[in-house]
Amino acid sequence: MAEHTLTVSIVTPDGVIYSQDTAKLVVLNTLSGNVGVMANHQPIVSALKIDDVKIKLVDDKEQHVAVNGGFAEFSNNTMTIVADSAETPDHIDLARAQAAQQRAQEHISHANEVHDPNELARAEVALARAVNRIRIVTGGK
Structure with a gap:
């Protein structure tokens, strides 16, 4: 199963806001439009708009994180999002x-x-x- 998952980390100046290693899809709203990233996707770096990041887990649960811009980098099945601020719904x-x-x-x-x-x-x-x-x-x- 590991070859079909990716690790997602969302980091702000306050530290790690979100971390998950069982994601199967991440949907980002970039300056160029929406981008969906799955395991083994080609490496990318992209600036993000103010929007939610949608993370679909292997158990088909979907999580959302409010991200206020920043950028996303994906390589080696690891998605790292760096933003000035980001919040999960419970915060x-x-x-x-x-x-x-x-x-x-x-x-x-x-x-x-x-x-x-x-x-x-x-x-x-x-x-x-x-x-x-x-x-x-x-x-x-």
Whole structure:
């Protein structure tokens, strides 16, 4: 079975957020689009968008991790994801994520009113992160 599995590690400056050695599929949202990686896939390095990483295990359970950008590297049946921040559903505070979403939407409105492209860009990133965290917890897409 080992030749049909891959090891997945998600690392942030705070340390290892996720580690699993019985994955059979990892789906990433890269800057070039969605990529599915299975055991023995050709080596890749790719920048990631703010989105969830889907990990399908050999027992067909699916796990999700909210990743805020970063990059993924796959070789020798090991997927390593390095991100500024990442969270598993059990570590996400839904109320806090919803409050962050509300604040980001308010900042977007303000940035549009004052025509501040820098504030708008920051607010859009904050909104994407909050929405990503909410989707992970609620199972929505």
